[in-house]
Amino acid sequence: MKAAVWYGGKDFKIEELKEPEISEEQALIQVKVAGICGSDLHAYDGSSKRRKPPLVMGHEFSGIVSKVGAKATGVAVGDRVVVNPIIACGxxxxxxxxxxxxxxNMRLIGLHSSGAFAEYVAVPAASCIKLPDNVSFEDASMVEPISVGIHAAGRAGIKIGDNIVIIGPGMIGLTSLMAAKMAGAGKIFITGANGDEGRLALAKKLGADVTINVMQEDPVARILAETKGGADSVIEAVGLQRTIQQAMSMLRRGKNAIVVGLMQTDITINAIDLTVKEIGLLGDYGYTKDDFMRALEMIAAGRANVKLLATHTFPLEEIAKGFETLSTKEGNAIKVLIKVSK
Ligand SMILES: [Zn+2]
Ligand SMILES: [Zn+2]
Incomplete structure (x- = not known):
């Protein structure tokens, strides 16, 4: 089978590998479409060392079941599926x-084991979810990133009419925005920096009411001026000292910031503010099985505008170009999909 093997840095090679063997509980998936995640990109640009080369990355994917193990239940050969890539110990x-x-003991397909930038991938049969007929393989590859936004909005506990701030218009910020809208948010603010103009414009199409370029305007002052004492919830999708502190300063007293951004490890915050304003900083990671199923439901129901987010598609042979496009945000790239097999 054809696979894109990553050898570290920007080095991908398209190689002919042996088709994976499956265990009794596994299924073999012929991968149709696999998205490039921000976390894959961090391996490519060297900002994260979590992925160890040589590796076949790719965890946001859909495909067709081509084999099932003797003890695999719930899926059959020929089923169109999306795969939840988080493998938990149970x-x-x-x-x-x-x-x-x-x-x-969490393991992720495409990080701890061989992933979906290959024609075939072995996965637990129990992780396969059958696709409704109206969900394309492209749309299905967006279930994973959408579920990240649904999880963040769930952590925020959004109530109808809540004023919500999203810090950072990356994929997580934008899917959180989408989910916040679905959850009944009132006014939605989103902040970005120079270079984010295209993403902020897209955020408007996805339902943001106010976009703020933090290089041109103080986001805290703007949000305090346009809300009653601050936001009801902030979803912080950048992960820097400055943006986490901003999130705290924008909040109404007694409210929470959801910290989903991952950049700086050691940060300093104003602990007096934290205490006397009873502000909560809630960590946020990935998605539950429930979030994943909800993401598929929202896509199937036509409520998640995944087509606006999936900006580029490349064939497997051009995977390096796909990573570079995402890395440079060329053509306002948000989500780059790899068409793995026809
Ligand atoms: Zn991902
Ligand atoms: Zn566990």
Whole structure:
């Protein structure tokens, strides 16, 4: 089978590899479409060392079941499926309480095992979800990133009419915006910097009411002026000291910021503000199985405008070009999809 093997840095090679063997509980998926995640990009540009080359990346994918193991249930050869790439152990305390996404022994397809930038990938049969007929393989590859936004909006506990701020118009910020809108948010603000103009314009199409370029205007002053004492919730999708502090300063007293951005490890915050304003900083990671199913439902129902977000598609042979396009945000690239097989 054809696979895009990543050798570190910007080095991809298209190679002929042996088709993966499957265990009794697994299914073999012929990958149709796989999206490039921000976390894959961080390996490519060297900003994260989590992925170890040589590796076949790719965890946002859809395809057709081509083989099933003897003990695999729920899927059959020929089924069109999307795969939840988080493999949880099922027995640790978070798993036992429905929080598979923060499993103590969590493994991700395309990080800990070979991923979807290859014609075939072996996955647990239980991780395959059948696609409704009206959901294309392209749309299905967007289930994973949409579920990240749904999880963040869920953590924010949005109520009808809440004023919400999204910091950062990257893929997570934009899918959080979409989910916040679905959850009934009132006024939605989104902030970005120079170079984000295209993404902020897209945010408007997705339902943002106010876009703020933080290089031109103080976002905290603007939000305090346009809300009653601050935002009801802030979804922080950048992860820098400055943006996390901004999130705290924009909030109404007694409210929470959801910290989903991942950049700086050690930050300083104003702990007096935290305490006397009873502000909460809630970490946020990935998505639960429930979020994943909801994302598929929203796409199937036509409520998640995934076509606006999936800006580019490249064939597997041009995967390096796909990564470079995302890296340079060329042509306002937001989500780059790889068409793995026809
Ligand atoms: Zn992802
Ligand atoms: Zn677990």
């Amino acid at each position: 027995v640790c305390e978070p798993c036992r309480t429905g929080k598979n996404h923060i499993c103590e």
